[in-house]
Amino acid sequence: MANKTYNDLLCETSELIGEATQADEALFETGTAERSMLQPLLLELRVRYAVLLARLDAVYDQILQPQKRLIVKRLLEACLGRLMEIKHDLVELHLTDFTFDDDEALKKLQVTPHEAEPCIPQYFIREREAEIHYRREFITNTLRKLGHEPPKPQVLVLTEQQAVLVIQSHERARQGRLRGQFMKEIRLLKEKGRDQKGEMTPAAATAIQKVWRGFIARRATRRRKRDEQLLIGMELPPYMESVEIKRAEEVKEYRRNLQLQRDEEYKEALVSIEQQLRTQHGVRINEQIGDELRRWIKEYYERTGKFPELPSEEAGGSRTMYSRQGTNVDSELSKSSPVSSRDSKRSKDSKDKKSSKTEENKNKEEVDDLQTYKCRNSAFLQDMVNANEEFEDIWKFKPDADDTHERYHKDMIEREKMVKIEQEIRNVVDEMMRSELELLQAAFDRDRAHKGKKAKKPQKKVRRGGKKSKKKKEKDLTPDRTTESLFEELVTNGIIKPYPIVKIDDFIGEKCYVGGEWRNQGKEAAPCLGDIRQLVKEYCILPLGSEHVRAQAPLVRSVLITGPSGSGKKLLIHAICSEVGGTLFDLTPANIVGKYPGKTGLIMLIHLVMKVSRLLQPSVIWMDEAEKPFVKKIPKTDKTDPKRLKKDLIKIIKGICPEDRVLFVGTSRSPWDAEQKLLFQCYQKVIQIPRADYGSISLLWRMKLHRAGAMSPRLEISCLSRVSDSYTIGTLLEALDAVLTTKRRLQLRVRALTAQEIAVQLSSKEPVYAEQDALAEAWWYKTPLERRRQKALQRLQELQMEADERAAAK
Incomplete structure (x- = not known):
């Protein structure tokens, strides 16, 4: 465009x-x-x-x-x-x-x-494409040095004699197929009605014409029906990128390259124009500001008989001095304004009124608090x-006719740079004037024959009396090491891991379309997989992507994602990292076993993870089987020492500041096995992946089968979705991959895929049983936010019943 x-x-x-x-x-x-x-x-x-x-x-x-x-x-x-x-x-x-x-x-x-x-x-x-590419290459090269080569496709190497034998066998098979086809055609011709001379009879020709015309008519009818269904959106087009889409993407990529060129031109212009303005106007501005300040100081001395005090650079410098008032009437009035006394009286009256409130008014206020919000x-x-x-x-309303190539505007750069240059020169002149005023004040004091006192600088007091940071500065255990060395150490030990590039839209699912209507009726609808995808975007991806948004928006430090095996928890972790170009730190108990042993080793591990995650932000610190550090009793067969990080998890999460684009994410299949109090102290938000609904499963089958080219009128998507109701998304994809082998894909043009083939493959998979769903639902009602909601609803009903009883009594 x-x-x-x-x-x-x-x-x-x-x-x-x-x-x-x-x-x-x-x-x-x-x-x-x-x-x-x-x-x-x-x-x-x-x-x-x-x-x-x-x-x-x-x-x-x-x-x-x-x-x-x-x-x-x-x-x-x-x-x-x-x-x-x-x-x-x-x-x-x-x-x-x-x-x-x-x-x-x-x-x-x-x-x-x-x-x-x-x-x-x-x-x-x-x-951040260059930075992300460098990090991925660094991880790959480090793993390659350790002997972890990425899997490569196996190449079959044959000797010359073996290759000749393979070619001969294939050629003989080809000739055999051709001979068989030729003999079949001869046999069919003999069976047709032919006279002894080998000429075709009129009845045979009519039969052939009838069959051929019927075939052509049926093919044209099917084609018209398909075109009509494509037009009204009842059928999906073939899964292939059209020429128009490819051309549009090429144009977009071309404009992105132009953007880089325009940005480079703009950055070069910022430097060159600033240097040019300094050489042209720097001396003149310096003299002009100095003359104005000296003239103002002289007028001030003639009017007051003393020299002024120049504000500091943080307070605005000499620019604020021109608007300074000689008296502090406003400040005195603000200290002793009658409004404050009135406010104090009102506050006292309100306290008296609060003390005399009846129980009925308190209940009314509680109802208002539950029904109102700010x-x-x-x-x-x-x-x-x-x-x-x-x-x-x-x-x-700026006309773009003069700038058809969308280049920078020189006049705007000049205005911005003139303001910057003037402020920098003013700061230099102010510093020079402060030293001149000190000399003048000393000479004035000597003339008065008394000891001169240096003017106090209140701005320094302000600077010394600023807010102190409540956060204690952590001791750096690795002050002499570079970021690359720390990065390489964590990659070598398997703490930083590579991850596949996936998109959040690969988590396929429909949204709940009745949730708003049910909520208006006082009910709460069950979320669908599309709502989970949106929630992961809002809590994990969008805040991490922007430094400005992360620092100012409400802070979410940790998220717990729960769901049965195969529900897509690991896919969501990879999608979070892929969408923001983040670094993945794996603190799963099974991954850190035997690494950084002892108490000092654990301290070093936590220090390295926190330090490198800040240096390589955005970062995602992931812990699979998040319930294990808080399990009451660990099985004897578990040798991973899951309670090793139990005391330090909360410390790690609380150490994440708003300016840190770091997120701690835990995944769990059975969070109800953990001590709930400690678990919810660790994780701020809880996202539970529900069972896949009919709409999400139907959408999954349509998209995957359409991309595989296996859609056909014989394939009953609705029936297949009903059969797949109790399985997770991961299980369904495994069954589809098991059915659509290379051989079966080649046979799709001859023999269409049926729902029975997938259903037979699903019968050997483990579904999500009702007992596990019951445990997940019971645990969900124990989460902090859900408990708050249930208590608020219960309290609101109780207060409403009490109000109705009092109204009936009156």
Whole structure:
């Protein structure tokens, strides 16, 4: 697409951002409101920002103008951060992690449920391609040095005599097949009606014509039916990339390469233009600022009889001195304002009123607390508003006819650099003026014949009295070692592992489409696999991808993913790392057994993992079988010493700061075996993968069979989905791989695949039994957030019953 297309799309997106921010600001103006009123507003805002995120991602990925891309990235990160804030508000509003889309919001905004799911920005990977490639190559080379060669396809080596024998056998077989086919045709011709002279009779010719015309008619009918079904979307097209799609991807890649060229030109222009401006205007600005300061100091001395004090560089320097007031009336008034006394009186009155409240009023307040909610303050909304206003002022109505190639604008760079140069020169002149003022003050004191006192610098007190960091600085146990050496040591010991590149969309599943309706009726629907995919995006992938969003958005340090074997837990771990280009640290008890032995070794292991994970962020620290460190009794057959990290897990997780793009993820098949108190102290969020529903299984079969080219009218997807109900997704894929062997794939054109073949293969697999589902459901009701929700619902019902009883008594 052309530059005009993306510029028009950006202008339309800017208008949508204005509408969304207006609705968002109106939400904050309402303050505390009823939960039933806030729910549709927050759900609509969530959908709005999800759509805006996809639009801004498409624009930022393809737009060329480097200065415009900076504003688009600000909008993109602000939109992403605001989406995360709304997600956490919805969690506190419903006391559940799952966000079901509201049908009214989707209809109002004309958005499908698939479009309402947040997308993953492409710049997470694109802007770090070289770094990610270097890390993967480093891991591969390190493992190759240790003898762990990647598996290579086996190549059969034959001698010349063996090769001749193979060729001869194949040639004889080919000739035999041709001779057999030739003899079959001769036999069929003899069986047909022919006279003794070998001429075909009219009846035989008519029969052949009838069969041929019928075959042609049936083939044309099937073709028209297939074309009609493709047109209305009842049948999927063949799984192959069309020429148009390939061409579009080539154009996108070409524009991305142009982006890199424009960025390089912009960076070079920043340096060259700054040097040029310094040589042209540096001396003049220096003299001008010095003359202004000396003139102002002279006027100040003539008016007050003393020399002024220059503020420090942190306080603004001489720029703030011109607006300084000679008196501190405002500060004195603020200290002794009558408002404070009124507030104190009001607070005393409110305390007296609270002490005299009856039990009925207390219950009413408790009901209000359960029924009302106030959204938390946003750290991204104002930034989004400012960036959008800046775009509208500078870029929205800027004619692009003069810049068809989308290169940088020199006048904008000059304005920005002039401000920077002036500030730097002002800081230098201020420092020179401070020394001159000290000399003048000393000379003035000598003239007055008394000992001069050096002017105090309150700004230093402010700098000394700043906030002290509560976080204790950890002792570095490896101060003399480089990042590469630490990286290599962890790769050598198997703590840092390579992982396959997978996408989060490979976790196939439909979303729950009745969740919003059920929630309006006071019920809670069971989540589907599509909701799990969205939850992993919101808690794990999106915060880790952006440093700005991670530092400002609500912090999620650790996530526990549970589910039966084959449900996709490891796939989700690999998808998190792949989508953000992260480094995977494996702290599974079976993986660290025998490594870094003893107490000192354990301390070194934790130090190395935390230090390297910060240096190579974004990072994912993974622990499989997360329940084992907290199991009450370890089987004697288990030699992995799973309780080795029990006391240090909470320390590791609490050591993750908001500025660290590090996430601790645990996976477990049986979390109910652990001590629940310790388990929930360790993991902040819990994601339980449910049993695959009919919609998700049906979607899985359609996608996988369609990609394999095994779809046919004889294959009953609905029946196959019903048969697959009690199996996990991993088990279904194993059965499909076992059926679709190379030989069976070659036979698909002759003999279509049937559901019976897959069902027979599934019969030998282990399903998920009802007892395991019952254990998982009982454990889910013990999770902290679910217990909060159940207690809130129970307390609300009790208070409502008490209110009804009092009303009936009156």
